[in-house]
Amino acid sequence: MFGLDSVLDVFRGPRRTTDAKAVVTGAGSGIGRSFALELARRGGEVICADIDADRAAETVALIEAMPTGTGHAVRCDVSDRSAVEALAERAQEIFGGAPTLVINNAGVGIGGKPVGDIGFEDWDWALGINLWGVVYGCEVFTPLLREGGRGGIINVASAAGFAAAPTMAAYNVSKAGVMSLSETLAAELANTDIAVTVLCPTFVRTNVFTDGRITPGSMSLSQQLARWTGLSADNVAARTLDAHDNGRLYMVPQIDATVIWHLKRHFPALYARGAGLLGRVLPQN
Numbered sequence: 001m002f003g004l005d006s007v008l009d010v011f012r013g014p015r016r017t018t019d020a021k022a023v024v025t026g027a028g029s030g031i032g033r034s035f036a037l038e039l040a041r042r043g044g045e046v047i048c049a050d051i052d053a054d055r056a057a058e059t060v061a062l063i064e065a066m067p068t069g070t071g072h073a074v075r076c077d078v079s080d081r082s083a084v085e086a087l088a089e090r091a092q093e094i095f096g097g098a099p100t101l102v103i104n105n106a107g108v109g110i111g112g113k114p115v116g117d118i119g120f121e122d123w124d125w126a127l128g129i130n131l132w133g134v135v136y137g138c139e140v141f142t143p144l145l146r147e148g149g150r151g152g153i154i155n156v157a158s159a160a161g162f163a164a165a166p167t168m169a170a171y172n173v174s175k176a177g178v179m180s181l182s183e184t185l186a187a188e189l190a191n192t193d194i195a196v197t198v199l200c201p202t203f204v205r206t207n208v209f210t211d212g213r214i215t216p217g218s219m220s221l222s223q224q225l226a227r228w229t230g231l232s233a234d235n236v237a238a239r240t241l242d243a244h245d246n247g248r249l250y251m252v253p254q255i256d257a258t259v260i261w262h263l264k265r266h267f268p269a270l271y272a273r274g275a276g277l278l279g280r281v282l283p284q285n
Contacts, residue, residue: 140160
């Protein structure tokens with residue numbers, strides 16, 4: 001699946017990420033900031049949306065210090081549908097029309113507790129941002145892209161969306177939903193000039209481990225794994241934009257995620273037993 005996409009990259013289409021009129025959520029830090037900066041390097045005009053207005057302004061300041069690109073800071077809580085609708089209206093005002101690229105990136109980390117101990121407040125919080133934030137982004141912006149006749153959507157999911165690791169249920173479910181939404185949207189837009197890409201990394205060196213609701217033991221383990229195997233946010237952002245230009249639906253930037261994908265699909269029972277054993281040794285606090 002991923003191999004075929006890679007082979008076909010060289011035959012595929014227009015560079016949607018050059019000179020883009022882009023909206024990036026969660027652009028105040030991490031992968032979102034890296035997306036915004038890379039789009040600016042490619043000559044784009046970027047709306048940097050974030051729940052933290054100061055962080056969004058910091059990203060815009062970094063763009064303004066670059067020789068190319070333009071940035072605009074907009075505060076947006078993606079878990080609030082009205083805020084996403086207001087973001088779309090602001091984007092049309094800034095761009096004088098529809099955006100050409102929307103990156104639904106805003107997300108939070110959560111983990112370390114098994115199902116039954118998570119609590120509904122944490123379920124609501126995680127799904128409200130990680131899943132509903134992307135649902136709102138796609139539902140609100142897709143009609144604008146259709147009207148524009150051309151463009152793209154990049155949704156940031158995670159390898160957690162298919163890995164289903166123990167003690168990460170809320171995060172896993174939210175990211176699995178983003179994957180399914182992206183696949184559905186890609187099918188619906190297959191006969192248009194609007195491309196869809198879903199990013200599914202494992203560990204990326206960002207602040208997601210410290211800004212989320214992750215138990216101390218799980219946070220320490222995640223930070224160690226990110227140091228050992230994680231990619232930089234800049235690397236992931238640039239490669240994802242290139243994949244989007246080449247029409248790829250799935251962007252899985254690390255070999256460990258690709259191995260997990262194939263193990264689970266070809267040996268599901270063995271994978272489930274292995275995941276169960278992993279759950280017994282993972283930190284529970």
